[in-house]
Amino acid sequence: MYPSLKSQDEIELWSEEQWEHYRRRLFDVSEYMRNIQAAFARWYNRNYRRRGRFWAERFKSTLLGDTQAVLDCMLYVELNPVRAGLVERPEDWTGSSIFLRETGKDDWLVSLREFID
Template identity: 45%
Template sequence: MSNHLHLVLRIDPGETLRWSEDEVAARWVRLFPPREDSDAAIEAKCLRLQANPERIETLRERLGSLSWLMRCLVEPIARRANREDGCKGRFWEGRYKCQALCDERAILAAMTYVDLNPIRAGMADRLETSTYTSAAERVTQVREDPASATSPLKPIAGRLRPTVDITTADYLHILDWTGRQLAPGKRGRISPDAPAVLANIDRDGTRWTTRVAAFNSGWHRAAGSAQDLIALAERMGQQWLAGIRLALKLGVKHRERTGRPAGGMARG
C-alpha cells in the first residue's frame, strides 16, 4: 500500500534452536553481508561470528523474532524510497502490529483481506493487476501452468505445508466473489452465487464477508473463534480480549482442527 504493508505468515521461534552455529552465522551474513561482496569476505565474517558464542546466541534469537523480520524487511524499503524521493524522515505509517490467527478460517480470511486491499483502496481493479500481492502471483502461475489451479493452496514463500485445505482455483474464486461483495458501494450486498467451496469454510456468506472486513476494524490481537480468543486472554492473564464479542456475534461455536495459533498477520 502507499504507507504500509500486510503479511500473513507462520513463525516458529523454536526452529532456530535446532540450527548449528555455522547455520546461524551463514543465515545472518546473508541478511547483513559484508561491504566487500566476495566469497572470502563472507567466509571471514562467518568465522568471526562463529568465534563468538554469545553473539551467535543473540543472532539465533533475532533470527526467530518477528520484530527482527519486520525490521529487516521494512528498513531497506524505507531507505530506498527516501533516496528515490530525495527526502528524510519516517516512511511507514507506524510501527508494525501483529495479530494471531487461531484457526484455518482466520488464516483464509486474513489472506483474503490482504489480497483484496489494493482493490478496495482503488489502486487496482483486478486481481492480476494488484501489484505485490500473492493473488497476482497466483493468477500468473495458473496462466503459465493451468494444472497448478487444482493443486493444494500453498504459501507464496517458504517450504511449508498447504496453508488451508483448498485448491489455488478455489482460493481465487473466493477472492473474486468476496471482492465483489466488499466493493465500494456494495457493502452488505450478498449475491446467491457464492463459490461452492465457501460452504465448507463459512456457511453464511454475510458472516464470511463480515469476518474478512473485520481485519480493518474488529479483530485486534487475534482472530478466531470465541473459545480461542478466551483461551488466549487467559494465557495472557486477561479477563477479556477485544474481538471476543465479534467472534460470538459470528456464531463460531466449534474449534477448528488446530487448537493453537496457526499463523499471524503483521502490518508494517
C-alpha cells in the first residue's frame, strides 16, 4: 500500500516521480477497489475467524461511453430494489438517488438536467 510517513516534512521531500506514482494509484479505480476489498476481507476474516477468499470474483469496471449508457445504468441500479421485491417504487428505497431527490436531500448530487444537457 502506501509507505508509513514519519512527518509532514518527509512528504515535502518526495520527488516528482514519487508524487506521480501515488497520484496514479490514487486515481486508479481498479487499484482503489482492490485495496478496499483486501482490507475488508482481512477485517472480516480476522473478526469472524475465517480463512480464504471473501469475494467471489475480482472487481471489474465498464466504461459507459455516452449519456444514454450512463442513464441506462442509473435506471438499472435504481430499479434493482423493485426487481428484488424490496419496495414497490424506486423512490421508496432510502439508499437510492431517486429517494434523495424526492426528499430534497440531493444538494450534493449532480443535477439530472445539468447531466443530460
